[in-house]
Amino acid sequence: MRQNNMVAMILAGGRGSRLYDLTNKVAKPAVYFGGKYRIIDFPLSNCANSGIDVVGVLTQYESVLLNSYVAKASLWGLDAKDSGIYVLPPREKIEGFGLYRGTADAITQNIDFIDYYDPETVLILSGDHIYKMDYSKMLDCHNDNKADATIAVLEVPLKEASRFGIMNTDATDRIVEFEEKPKQPKSNLASMGIYIFDWKKLRKALLDDVKNPDSNHDFGKDIIPGFLNGGLHLQAYRFKGYWKDVGTIDSLWESNMDLLYRSEELNLHDSAWKIYTEDVTVPAQFIGPKAHVSNAYINQGCVVNGTVKNSVLFTGVVVEEGAEVSDSVLMPYTVVKAGAKVQRILTDDHITIGVNQTVGQPDGEILLVAKNVKGD
Amino acid sequence: MRQNNMVAMILAGGRGSRLYDLTNKVAKPAVYFGGKYRIIDFPLSNCANSGIDVVGVLTQYESVLLNSYVAKASLWGLDAKDSGIYVLPPREKIEGFGLYRGTADAITQNIDFIDYYDPETVLILSGDHIYKMDYSKMLDCHNDNKADATIAVLEVPLKEASRFGIMNTDATDRIVEFEEKPKQPKSNLASMGIYIFDWKKLRKALLDDVKNPDSNHDFGKDIIPGFLNGGLHLQAYRFKGYWKDVGTIDSLWESNMDLLYRSEELNLHDSAWKIYTEDVTVPAQFIGPKAHVSNAYINQGCVVNGTVKNSVLFTGVVVEEGAEVSDSVLMPYTVVKAGAKVQRILTDDHITIGVNQTVGQPDGEILLVAKNVKGD
């Protein structure tokens, strides 16, 4: 017996090439965030906290680590009897083998999976956004409006609206028009890429779409406009709160810094809406006798005996005596050796900054450190 | 901390086309067996009972059901903190995308996965054999002999030996020669397709093999002969007990019948070596007031009010009043309506045999019933 009759599908196929070396070995949703998390922990924890039991994760690019990670359903409590996280890469069928050709195609190729659970509604999510959201409230909105599809929207500054897919709505927040990156935006309601669909209606639309040779097989470009043209009821669901797409090194750094400077917006200390992740078997953090720590976000397993300010330290980071870390994001098991100074950098995991080295600049772009820096 | 330093890799990519309609929707390892199990429950339960913690399952063909099934690691207790069952389909990498080209290639494409666990040895298994085996004893044999690879072998009747890969051994059971389906077999030790490899040695062999344009990328054809030619130590491990490859409808039917006629060999009632599987939420079996049941293997959730003999009934099978079932294997939720008579059949799941119908023959080949049979 499921708590609600909705299956979630997370699109986690992104190559994330603007994250450079961080995504050489892992898909973007598996990139680290916030001292101990991976980006995909956010939609998965939101699902768990919203009472969703069945989650499909659509992966494509180099996904062994991502697949292995999300397969540990118990991390999000999604291992109860009728619950589960199911990794859905492209697969060989009698009719042959094909990669996912677009966001909609990824769902089309897994219609059999969704049919198996026979849900009333399907929730489509992206695997690379940072936010906390109760999808059960969005579902209430969907049901109360008897909508065919509901799209979560965020109010953005009007001047930035042309960077987004913009929803134009009537007085009841029913969507009357959708414009992808409009030059002259008529509204400031940006699509967050979070959709609830009536499954029967979506299923039909997907089967039509797959036959259309001109389609990009994309939700934003094809399915949503198709629903609108077909006169179906699309509802906007207004979300208020922190939401970020961490697609670049700068935005990844910035969103980590938001934990220090905008912690009232992205509050990870709220016990009523925890973000779950893999717990690493390490002791609590040791802040040594020579340490100076201020304005920092530090995870268990760290050993700090130097100076840390305005920085986020992930699991197992070591800052040796006399080292200085400022305005930086140090991914798991980064070691800053004695006397080294780092500023405005973001490291890959398991990076060592050698003794007495200075890395980073007081301003300009954030430096991604993906290779060890030799010391004196 | 793992109980032993061995990772298991189960080759579960088989299309199993000789099982016809049974594998239209599921890969062969997910085919049902023995009243409540699926074939792959056997190697997975063997792993759990042998103290193996990490299992990779290499899937290829139409595997959404198989992937979803084995992802529920808790079914085999393999959901402890450092344990896991990891589904490993072919994946897109920077260098492109390719299906598994052979049993060895499937491992080669997942060298990164195995390296992550840094095991001393790797256990290679097949996902479609029925047997109970303690791999920890095979590992003891491997270690005691300081072998580079150990192959489990079964003594087969010499006249049948030419159907198998045959190991010729010396007095210490060290393998001196391997012959694939020899016309004149020199020994009756057949390979069971179960290998323990020193990981470092296998890793090197795989990397050499992938560069060899003439290779079939197959363990039996390429890797094992390569080890022998290279002078490495290959040990035979003699297994005694029930072992069956259920590749055809006849052999699948026969191995189910073995539960009735050879239950001392394939004893599923041994509490010291349980086979774990998904438990379906159904009540115990109801044997009605008009029922006659003899020489049968019946699972929970069945409702029997007719005559059942010499048959295996899977979860949720219904045999109505006056119906007769003999010498048959009825997969989950098969319904034999009132007055129907079935003999020597094997059904797909969710098949209904209509009122008063007669299906099957007293001799000849076993009939696979994969479509409903309409009743009077």
Next chain:
Amino acid sequence: MINTLGIVSYDDFVEIPGLTDTRPVPSISFMGRYRLIDFVLSNMTNSGISNIQIYLKNKPRSVIEHVGTGRHYNINSKSGKLRILTGEVNAQAEVYHHDVSAYMANMQYIEDAHQEYVVIAPSYMIYKFDFNEALLAHKENKADVTVLYKTVDNADTSFARIDTLTIDKPRRVVAIDKNQGKFKNRHISLSSYIMSKEVFIHLVYLAHETSSLYTLRDILKDQLPLMNVMAYPVKGYVASINTMPEYYKVSMELTDYEMAKELFNPQWPIHTRTNDSAPTQYATEADVSGSVIANHCQIAGTVKHSVIGRDVVIGKGAVIEDSVILANVEVAENAVLKHVVVDKFARIVHKNELVGTPDRIIYVKRKDVI
């Protein structure tokens, strides 16, 4: 219904000599593969309740192992919670151990729950029910307390000592009394209550202050004139497993598939812990009818109108009729058992005949060798 805390109440009221000697009531085996607690827990989780507290007096081992973290009842272990709570452990007289004293001892965990409503239900009442239905009525009625009930016509022979309700129009409860078996037609209370957490805590404190012997039921009875206590009817099969005759009778009547279907509905699954048992093997000599048989048995004898638990071995020529055999029992060849309840791990190997009567059931103790 996620805004509701589930409480599986103390079963101090139940006494089944034998069965409850070695286990708490929630752990009693039932219909081959279940334990009594499976029914109340499934009702709760199927209704969407994901925060559940189970109150136990003693011997928690079997309940801890059976319910685990609740994952087989579909409780999300991160956003939900299944707690096993025991009463005070001070060596007081038995009479002071009751539901209210257990709630008082664990009041912090009740107060900490962030749910607005509470469902309190015992494990010895067997029924299937969506609590959302009654919660909706509870809100619409602006009730202080809603009590589930079933109107029956066999109160003279069943439901001994269970509460009966006297119900006024429109379904207001005006009296609560023990069923003395004098009348056929009665509104049987399922001892299952819905109320706001606030009212629940109020009643617990009130009971505690009134007398150290007062139970929730006692204070509720007192409060009937003062509070709006409403009754809500439950449809379908209802049974109470509070005496050995009831246990036996209910087991026997549920061997009838037509009756059992009311309780075992695929749309409302009764969850339980798996034992990873194999299917049951029937030998060529087996003759089985009118029975419910759990998995992992090996049956070579005759079984008629009986309930057979998991991993029971019945030898050739043995005859079992009108009996309830719990798990892991061995019945030797040619033994004859009629009107018998055999507890777990017992072995009937020496004595050939154990024949009771419908009114005088023979009980064989756990691990006994007879």
Next chain:
Amino acid sequence: MINTLGIVSYDDFVEIPGLTDTRPVPSISFMGRYRLIDFVLSNMTNSGISNIQIYLKNKPRSVIEHVGTGRHYNINSKSGKLRILTGEVNAQAEVYHHDVSAYMANMQYIEDAHQEYVVIAPSYMIYKFDFNEALLAHKENKADVTVLYKTVDNADTSFARIDTLTIDKPRRVVAIDKNQGKFKNRHISLSSYIMSKEVFIHLVYLAHETSSLYTLRDILKDQLPLMNVMAYPVKGYVASINTMPEYYKVSMELTDYEMAKELFNPQWPIHTRTNDSAPTQYATEADVSGSVIANHCQIAGTVKHSVIGRDVVIGKGAVIEDSVILANVEVAENAVLKHVVVDKFARIVHKNELVGTPDRIIYVKRKDVI
């Protein structure tokens, strides 16, 4: 080592007024994120033991929730087993509740275990050790019992009332006595024993027959002249958490990373249950040094040479020195705490200064508001 049953023994010997008022010894918080039982359980599962029994006297809730099914200690829930067992519940005098009476009450579960050997170890002894090592020696020595020990030079100030061993060559135990703190150099018994299951059961029955007050340690002491009881030395850090001064002192000394490294070795992970807590946030005004800090804290004050548990909030201007703060504590702005142990959920909001001395630690009770 899979042929060994692990037994986490009764901790009736430990008394830490305050900390043990509301929880059993295995549940005592330690070094920010652990509970004491994590160490013995990790030693067992890291050694490959997958069948473990935990014996508890009372208040099982916190242990049930902390250890769960054992999956976070790497126990396979199908082929392994983690059991929580309690002693007799009859309202007898406290003095009859001890390890042997608990083993007697659960003898069937000990006998049913199919392992050949038993490791018995308490949760209040903190060390890291591969039991395989001692089992190998046990077999080679053809010992009846092997006792783990550590030779220390601070027995005058630490390990109060813990057993000491007198060891003959070659490491045969010839006497067991309580440490009275008279001498510096002593062989401290870790109260951790290895023996065959057969010997264990024999000793339990023997103790039970000798006196209803006899513990396993008592019967072992009696049997020294009759049995081959061998000692096996444990290397590395060893501590005993059996009094409040020991609890405080050990917590303080483990804030030194060089010392803690002996205990927290990545090759021998200490497993625990996660609380899904966020990283700790240090405000701009924070000044922290020489301390161990758990996750999910919000620190705006000064913390020196202290252990801070999970989800502790320390206001601006507050100063915490030489103190142990357990989880979920709130310390208001400008409060000053020195030489204090603050139990969970306490709130220091009204009183500005709580200053003890190294010899007179102030203890603040669970949920106290000061």
